[in-house]
Amino acid sequence: MNPTTRPRWQPCKYIHPQERFATANGFFTAGVSRLRSAPAEDIDGKTNMLIFEHSHTGRRALAQSPQLNADVSDIPVDFLRTEAPGMPEVSELQVVRHYTRLSQKNFSIDTQFYPLGSCTMKYNPRACNTLAMLPGFLARHPHAPVSMGQGFLACMYELQEMLKDVTGMKAVTLTPAAGAQGEFTGVAMIRAYHDANGDTVRNEILVPDAAHGTNPATAVMCGYKVHEIPTDRQGDVDMEALRAAVGPQTAGIMLTNPSTLGVFERRIKEIADLIHEAGGLLYYDGANLNAILGKVRPGDMGFDVIHMNLHKTFSTPHGGGGPGAGPVGVSKRLEPFIPLPVVGHDGDEYYWITEDVRPQSIGRLSAFMGNAGVLMRAYIYARMLGREGMHRVADFATLNANYLMARLTEAGFQVAYPGRRATHEFIVTLKRQQKELGITAMDFAKRLLDYNFHAPTTYFPLLVPECLLIEPTETETREELDAFVEAMIKIQQEAENSPELLKEAPHTQPVRRLDEVRAAKQLDLVWSA
Amino acid sequence: MSNVPVELKYAKTHEYARVNDDGSVTVGISDSAQDQLGDMVFIELPEVGQTLAAAEACAVVESVKAASDVYAPVGGEVVEVNEALVDSPETVNQDTYGEGWLFRLQPADVAEMASLMDAEAYEEFLASEVH
Numbered sequence: 001m002n003p004t005t006r007p008r009w010q011p012c013k014y015i016h017p018q019e020r021f022a023t024a025n026g027f028f029t030a031g032v033s034r035l036r037s038a039p040a041e042d043i044d045g046k047t048n049m050l051i052f053e054h055s056h057t058g059r060r061a062l063a064q065s066p067q068l069n070a071d072v073s074d075i076p077v078d079f080l081r082t083e084a085p086g087m088p089e090v091s092e093l094q095v096v097r098h099y100t101r102l103s104q105k106n107f108s109i110d111t112q113f114y115p116l117g118s119c120t121m122k123y124n125p126r127a128c129n130t131l132a133m134l135p136g137f138l139a140r141h142p143h144a145p146v147s148m149g150q151g152f153l154a155c156m157y158e159l160q161e162m163l164k165d166v167t168g169m170k171a172v173t174l175t176p177a178a179g180a181q182g183e184f185t186g187v188a189m190i191r192a193y194h195d196a197n198g199d200t201v202r203n204e205i206l207v208p209d210a211a212h213g214t215n216p217a218t219a220v221m222c223g224y225k226v227h228e229i230p231t232d233r234q235g236d237v238d239m240e241a242l243r244a245a246v247g248p249q250t251a252g253i254m255l256t257n258p259s260t261l262g263v264f265e266r267r268i269k270e271i272a273d274l275i276h277e278a279g280g281l282l283y284y285d286g287a288n289l290n291a292i293l294g295k296v297r298p299g300d301m302g303f304d305v306i307h308m309n310l311h312k313t314f315s316t317p318h319g320g321g322g323p324g325a326g327p328v329g330v331s332k333r334l335e336p337f338i339p340l341p342v343v344g345h346d347g348d349e350y351y352w353i354t355e356d357v358r359p360q361s362i363g364r365l366s367a368f369m370g371n372a373g374v375l376m377r378a379y380i381y382a383r384m385l386g387r388e389g390m391h392r393v394a395d396f397a398t399l400n401a402n403y404l405m406a407r408l409t410e411a412g413f414q415v416a417y418p419g420r421r422a423t424h425e426f427i428v429t430l431k432r433q434q435k436e437l438g439i440t441a442m443d444f445a446k447r448l449l450d451y452n453f454h455a456p457t458t459y460f461p462l463l464v465p466e467c468l469l470i471e472p473t474e475t476e477t478r479e480e481l482d483a484f485v486e487a488m489i490k491i492q493q494e495a496e497n498s499p500e501l502l503k504e505a506p507h508t509q510p511v512r513r514l515d516e517v518r519a520a521k522q523l524d525l526v527w528s529a
Numbered sequence: 530m531s532n533v534p535v536e537l538k539y540a541k542t543h544e545y546a547r548v549n550d551d552g553s554v555t556v557g558i559s560d561s562a563q564d565q566l567g568d569m570v571f572i573e574l575p576e577v578g579q580t581l582a583a584a585e586a587c588a589v590v591e592s593v594k595a596a597s598d599v600y601a602p603v604g605g606e607v608v609e610v611n612e613a614l615v616d617s618p619e620t621v622n623q624d625t626y627g628e629g630w631l632f633r634l635q636p637a638d639v640a641e642m643a644s645l646m647d648a649e650a651y652e653e654f655l656a657s658e659v660h
Contacts, residue, residue, distance in 0.1 A: 459594040465565060516593040517619065520570040 048510075050527055051098050052088045061092035105510045107454055113480050115404075117425045117457035117469025118212070118260055120290045120312035125381060128315065132376035142368035146351055152376075153350035156369065157343040159379040160327075166390055167289075167306050168299020169329030173339045175370035179287065182307030182326025183218040183254075185339055188362045189305060189330060190252045190281045191222050192337040196360060199279070202251035206275075208237050210261050210461050212287060215254040224251055231463060235261040235417045237271060246278045256285040257301065258292070258423035260461040261416065262401070262469070272302025281305065281334070289313045290473070291398055291424035294391030304331040313393075314378035325374040336360040341369065396474035397424040400481060404472055407485045412492070416464045425471035427464050428456075434466045439495040439502055441466040446513060447494065447505040451487040531561035531655065534626055538642060539651035540602040542584075545626065546645060549633070553608055554642075557630040558590060558599060558621065561655055566592040569618035574610040575632055581605060583641050588631055590621065603641040605634035 072080060090098075108114070114121035132138075140152050160172040176182040187205065194202050205219035208229045216226040227245050230238045237255075253275050257265040265271070275282055284298040284306035290313045298306045310325040311318035318324055330338055340361050341352040355361060369375065385393065405426040409415055416427035433439045445455035445468065457469035472481055494501045504513060537545045543562035547555040563569070573589040581587050581601040588599035610632040614620055621629040636642070646654060 459567075462595055517568045517570055520593055 049098075051090065051095070052527065054090050054094050054098060055088040057089055059089045059091050059094075061090060061095055063092055107449070107509075112452055112454050113472075113476060113484060114454040115456045115470045115472050115484065116454060117262075117427075117471040118287060118460065119318075119457065120309070120424075120471060120473060121318075121454070122290075122312075122315055122473035123475040124315050124317050124377075125384065127384065128377040128380040129317075131380045132373055137373075137376055140372075142372075146349075150350055152372075153343050153352075154345075155376060155379045156372075157345050157350050159375060159382065160343060162379075162382045163308060163327055163329060165387070166294055166297065167286075167308070167329045168297030169306060170299075170332045171335045171338055171342070172327055172329045173342055174325070174327045174375050175339055175341070175365045176307065176326040176328055177366055177370050178311075178322065178324035179307060179309040179326040180214050180218070181365060182309075182328050183214055183283075183285065184221055185326075185328045185362070185365060186283050186305040186307050186330075187218050187222040187224070187252070187254070189328075189334045189337040190283065191224075192360065192362050193281065193334055194251055196337075202249055202280070204249045205251055205283075206242070206245055206253040206280075208255065208259070210235075210259045210463055211254060211256060212260060212285060215256075215285060219254065229253075231259075231261065235259065235263040235420060236266055239267060239270070242271065242274065246274055246280070248278070250275065250278050250280040252281040252283055252304075254283040254285060255303075256287055257298070258288045260288070260469070261463070262422050262424075262426040263417055263420045264291075264423055268301045276302065287312065288424065291394055293394045293397075294387065294389075295394045299329070299331065305329070305334055310374060310378040315381045316374045316377040323371045323374055325371045325378060327375075337362050339363060339365050393474050394424070397472075398422065400472040400474060400476055401425055401470070403478070404470060404481050404485065407481070408470075408488060411485060411489050413488065416467065424473070425469055427461070428468045428470060429464050430466040430468065433492075433495055437495050437499060439499055441468055443495075443499075443502040443505065444468065444488075444491055447491045447502045448487060449506040450508045451491070453484055453487060531559070531564055532626070533560065533648045533652050533655075535648040537626070538602070538645035538647060539654075540584075540600065540645055541654065542600045544599060544602045546602040546642065547626075547630075548642065552635070552639070554603060554605065554634045554636050555630045556599075556602060556632055556634060557625050559651070560625055562597075563621050563625045563629070566590060566597060567594045567622075568592055569621045571596075572614040572618045572621065572631070574612075574614065575607045577607050577610060579607045580637075581607065581634065583644075590618075590631075599631060601634065602645055603634065603636045604638060605636040607632050608635050609633040 109121050109123060137152060140149055146153065156174060160174060163172045164170070173185070176185045194200065203225055204227050205224040206227050206229055207215045207219060208231060210231050216228075219226050229245060230241050232238045253271070255265065255268075255271070257268055259265055272282055281304040282302055284301075284303040286306050286308040289308055293313060306329045307326050308314070308329070310316050310327060311322055316325060328339075336358060337360050338358060340354055340358060341364070344351050344353045382390075401422040401424050405415055405422045408428060409418065413428050414432060416429050430439065430441045430444060433444075434441075441458045445458045448455045456471070459467065460469055461467070491502065506512060533539070537547050539545055539559060543559045545557050545559050549555060569590060569592050571589070571591040575581065575587040579587070581604055583601055583604040585601050585604075586598040587601050587607075590597055590599055611630050614629070614631070623629065
């Protein structure tokens, strides 16, 4: 390897907190215990090296390497490689050290409070992982005969039944691989429904301006025009604007309830009636299902189709890329269009429901059962909670959010909708700090990292300037919530007394403040020697 | 307070319109809009010769925070676009009323200009926005 290619990125220069914070008022007396332990200075240049950069010709780590004498006689010669792949050549200890160091750079739910609004970063119970990894589940081949996969099929069938029950829908498909694909599935079914009725003049989907960006994107992907509906001053859908927008061209509306503004849409019944009377359908974006799980059912609110983010509400891992799972539930009128396969049960055996029974299905979204391993984890999670446990998720998620909101309000922070009860999340706006101190939501967010908290969602929803969208989830203790409030109070004091601490934050992370413009414009994702 | 030049007209969607001597209209986003959006990373411009209706989405400004549509403040034909922004979108942050203009229109109906706000009305509008 050519050493001149090495500095693909510069090792970050670490400055010890004591040097940097020596002038901060009272910082050490109160704040130091929360400070993340400092990464070791990169004196030897190894801290930020890639595994390939450790490579040394001829070095081997054989303990876990695959068998090299595999039988390849059944692979055509044309497809056999003639030279060895360019894998890093390193010792076992180098591998262990390299990946252990990498793991220590992680900022994750397993190490830190992670109040990332709209993302539901709750604890992923280890039991779900352990049970989903049982050899019978793990080694099941997707082409295995139905008779040999009855256990797995039973789990999937029961998951379908539980999701139907908790959302109030008529049928559920588990195959969409993530929330976005679930959305696509839902709106594609709305389209299939109108098409099947010969109702082809409907070309518009209504989307409130508080919606997740995926909603309008989904509508466009399904060939619809997007009609944006404004939000009123209380954070509800503007009913007057909605009435004016609904018409014979309306295919449906996509709603998140509770909305991304962290409030429950109070006139949902009125909205549902209005849309249904016009012949449109209601799509429920399940991003915020955690707030109402087991308490209120989207089916009862009048929704015709709903996607669920199992990696949010049902606690499957979604750090580091998931994978996700976005099952979709439908009302009776959309059931014929549901994507396959779905698991059926005749009282005796479990079986795949296929196109023979559902000729109007919009098709298949994945070759097999979607992200089966993720579905297993969600199933186990749901089984552990039971019906009684599910509503406790919503109880504690909303209690934690309201507790945090009340304490931050008390501490002088401005919430976006002070007159409203928070759902499972709420919005703090730092508009005042920005005006008076020149401190932005991003500065606050970056400084929180130094206090060992993952930052809340910033600058979303777009309607509220300088906002932090804070979602504590039900799995945090009161002590953790209190510590977060204390950090916010201290950062506010820093903003007033030593704003440079915020402007230059984070000070203690392996990567310091990023140049976001450059990061967005000059992506550097691939290592090359 | 954001900069709201008195000689310009403004749309509720935060575009400004400047009437040039030749009757064409230069369009950009207001100082308040660029400030809210933050550092620009990409700008997508309309095509020269494209005919736009008033309030039609015709350009996209993408910042580190969000991507936003830009709407034509009045209808007309696009006669020039600011190509320089493709390579240096940050100009919108630095000089939105000058070098940071987006495109120039030949308005189809000059009377449409009357529907836009003057500087005073736009300042009131900015102050009245909920958040």
